[in-house]
Amino acid sequence: MTASPVVFADRLLSLGLARVSEAAAMASAELVGRGDEKAADQAAVNAMRDQLNLLDIKGTVVIGEGERDEAPMLYIGEEVGTGNGPEVDIALDPLEGTTLTAKDMPNALTVIAMAPRGTLLHAPDVYMDKLAIGPGYPADVVSLEMSPSERVRALAKARECDPNDITVCVLERPRHEEMIADIRSTGAAIRLITDGDVAGVIHCAEAEITGVDMYMGSGGAPEGVLAASALKCMGGQMWGRLTFRNDDERGRAAKAGITDLDKIYARDEMVQADVIFAATGVTDGSIVEGIKREPDHLTTETLLMRSKTGSVRRMIYRNPKEWVGA
Numbered sequence: 398m399t400a401s402p403v404v405f406a407d408r409l410l411s412l413g414l415a416r417v418s419e420a421a422a423m424a425s426a427e428l429v430g431r432g433d434e435k436a437a438d439q440a441a442v443n444a445m446r447d448q449l450n451l452l453d454i455k456g457t458v459v460i461g462e463g464e465r466d467e468a469p470m471l472y473i474g475e476e477v478g479t480g481n482g483p484e485v486d487i488a489l490d491p492l493e494g495t496t497l498t499a500k501d502m503p504n505a506l507t508v509i510a511m512a513p514r515g516t517l518l519h520a521p522d523v524y525m526d527k528l529a530i531g532p533g534y535p536a537d538v539v540s541l542e543m544s545p546s547e548r549v550r551a552l553a554k555a556r557e558c559d560p561n562d563i564t565v566c567v568l569e570r571p572r573h574e575e576m577i578a579d580i581r582s583t584g585a586a587i588r589l590i591t592d593g594d595v596a597g598v599i600h601c602a603e604a605e606i607t608g609v610d611m612y613m614g615s616g617g618a619p620e621g622v623l624a625a626s627a628l629k630c631m632g633g634q635m636w637g638r639l640t641f642r643n644d645d646e647r648g649r650a651a652k653a654g655i656t657d658l659d660k661i662y663a664r665d666e667m668v669q670a671d672v673i674f675a676a677t678g679v680t681d682g683s684i685v686e687g688i689k690r691e692p693d694h695l696t697t698e699t700l701l702m703r704s705k706t707g708s709v710r711r712m713i714y715r716n717p718k719e720w721v722g723a
């Protein structure tokens with residue numbers, strides 16, 4: 398008799414996932430605004446790993462802190478969880494926005510997503526060209542093949558507004574100068590961010606609150622898969638294409654099993670099945686508030702979502718300091 402497969406019980410697992418992102422955020426609380434990116438990241442990594450290992454899952458980290466030889470913890474391929482439970486892929490960024498945290502600037506998050514084994518794109522640690530919009534638009538209204546200005550005009554047309562009324566979020570980097578000029582030629586507004594493109598993409602899903610209609614530009618490919626997971630839960634479209642600067646980066650893709658280096662991945666090619674997603678605010682942001690520190694308590698806000706139902710929970714957690722990490 399063969400054992401029946403253990404199902405991906407996303408409803409129950411999601412609450413555990415919230416604990417994991419909360420723990421990482423609480424651990425980095427003392428390091429917000431202290432100018433030490435490494436220490437903040439390390440604290441988040443340790444706490445995230447400890448909590449993750451309490452979950453009844455047979456998990457494999459597919460998007461993590463780096464290759465095994467560069468990251469001692471939460472490296473790509475690390476097995477996590479108790480081993481009793483469903484086989485799952487895990488994508489995580491224990492501290493998305495290390496510099497934002499060190500400088501106490503907005504939108505630093507702890508982020509984790511979980512999906513059935515083999516359903517998340519094993520994106521190597523290279524850059525990805527990204528394009529994202531919120532829900533409610535026809536399929537493929539914009540594409541990575543269009544120029545930045547064409548994307549703005551196409552989105553404005555679909556929204557029946559002037560390009561002037563569109564706001565595009567972009568990472569402020571020298572490599573984006575041409576793209577920024579092209580977007581500006583349409584009259585659109587640009588929200589420049591210094592870091593944190595997972596939050597940048599999520600902004601599109603709540604355009605009425607954040608004021609951001611579209612995200613574009615290149616950033617980390619791991620962050621791309623995390624952002625695609627979030628949009629799959631909230632609604633919205635996203636595309637990504639890996640970009641390679643040298644043979645080492647192409648080698649990373651080969652190692653991850655990627656053969657078509659020019660492929661444009663749609664959201665559901667990056668996240669092929671139902672996914673659960675949790676993100677906790679570290680610094681204040683437009684999606685969730687950052688950690689609040691009182692003498693005896695820490696308070697966090699977590700966004701917890703399931704793509705199967707499209708449910709979006711915002712959870713406020715006030716925890717006595719003596720219990721943090723316990």
Ligand SMILES: O=P(O)(O)OC[C@H]1O[C@](O)(COP(=O)(O)O)[C@@H](O)[C@@H]1O
Binds near residue numbers: 494496
């Ligand atoms: O700083 P770069 O090399 O342009 O990379 C951009 C990436 O760095 C980030 O801004 C922050 O990354 P960290 O979480 O490693 O601090 C990401 O959001 C983004 O994808």
Ligand SMILES: [Mn+2]
Binds near residue numbers: 490
């Ligand atoms: Mn990151």
